[in-house]
Amino acid sequence: xxxxxxxxxxxxxxxxxxxxxxxxxxxIHIEYIATTAKxxxxxxxxNQIDLIFLDLNxxxxxxxxxxDKIKYLNTIKNPYIVIISEDRKLIExxxxxxxxxxxxxxxxxxxIIYNRIKKIIHEIKFSTNEKEIKEFVVSEMSNMGYNxxxxxxxxxxxxILYIYQNNNMDLLDNLEKNVYKxxxxxxxKKINSIKTNIIKxxxxxxxxxxxxxxxxxxxxxxxIISNY
Numbered sequence: 001x002x003x004x005x006x007x008x009x010x011x012x013x014x015x016x017x018x019x020x021x022x023x024x025x026x027x028i029h030i031e032y033i034a035t036t037a038k039x040x041x042x043x044x045x046x047n048q049i050d051l052i053f054l055d056l057n058x059x060x061x062x063x064x065x066x067x068d069k070i071k072y073l074n075t076i077k078n079p080y081i082v083i084i085s086e087d088r089k090l091i092e093x094x095x096x097x098x099x100x101x102x103x104x105x106x107x108x109x110x111x112i113i114y115n116r117i118k119k120i121i122h123e124i125k126f127s128t129n130e131k132e133i134k135e136f137v138v139s140e141m142s143n144m145g146y147n148x149x150x151x152x153x154x155x156x157x158x159x160i161l162y163i164y165q166n167n168n169m170d171l172l173d174n175l176e177k178n179v180y181k182x183x184x185x186x187x188x189k190k191i192n193s194i195k196t197n198i199i200k201x202x203x204x205x206x207x208x209x210x211x212x213x214x215x216x217x218x219x220x221x222x223x224i225i226s227n228y
Contacts, residue, residue, distance in 0.1 A: 002124055003048065005032045007040040007066065008055035008084060013106060017053070020110045027121050037061035041069050049079045050124060053104075056085040064090060067097060080124050082117075100127075122167040129228055134161060136227065140220050145205040152201030155194050158183050160217050164224055172214055 004022075008014050014033060022028055031047065034040040037058050043049065044066075056063035063083065070078055081101040083091060091103055102120055104113055126133065137160050146153045159179050163171045171178040180194045187194070198213050205211060 002028045002050045002121065003031045004028050004051040004053065005034060005040065005043055005049045005079075006030060006053045007034045007037075007058070007063070008053070009035040009059055010055070011035070017113070021113050021117060022053075024114065025117060025121060027125075028117075035059070037063070037066050040066050041073075044070060044079070045073055048077070050077075050128075051082065051120070052079045053082045053084055056083060056087055056090050062090065064093060064097075067094060067099065077128075080120060080127075082120060119167060123165075125228065126165050133164070133224060133228060136224060137161065137220060140223060141216075144216065146201060147204055150197065150201035150204060152197035152199070155180075155183055155187070155198050156201060156213065156216065158186070159198070159213070160220050160224075163217065164221055169218075169221065172218055175214060175217070 006014055006017075018030065022030065028051065031049065032043045034043055035058075037060050040052075040054075044052075052066075054063045054066065063085070067081065078099070081099065083094065083101055083103045084106060085091060085103065086105050086107065094101060100123075102116060104116060134157075137157060141153065141157065142148075146156065148154070159175065162179055162182060163169065176191060176195055180191050180198075183189075184191045184194045202211050202213055202216060
């Protein structure tokens, strides 16, 4: 369950976004609603909040004040923040804070907001279970017979986690273009080197001559999704 806080002084907007969008997600439970920065800080100080829907324009302080305060609060884990604003100047200032956040405009359609929140939920789940999910993938690959002495095995692990984290199975359609490019950048290697090493590690599996990286990635991703 994702514990959420809405910070907005427009009660009509709160009612609208709850009824049209947020309440459609069983994973999100709105624990608190605050209409001022002071109320929000009090809630965050005394409760573990996973997700904050934050309006930047509040009666007492702007939302940046709350974001800065969160850094100094004794929270187990900083909440993911969804900024509700059209103020590009304030959003640029927040961008300099190097925190995890997204932006929703009050003028966007319910469908756009719904899809944005769906993506955010996935990111929060991955962040919360990242260590456990990684251990699960390592176990699955080991059971298949991957040898961890091969560089390609580590690249395969990165490939699976990258696709799952981005919640986009369409990336499987072209691993070289959509995923290996990212992994090559992270590791300072050429894309072709990443591809070659992954194929080599996969081919080295006993009775794995007919296995393809795409099949392996798809198979393990399916198991992750069914378990998390």
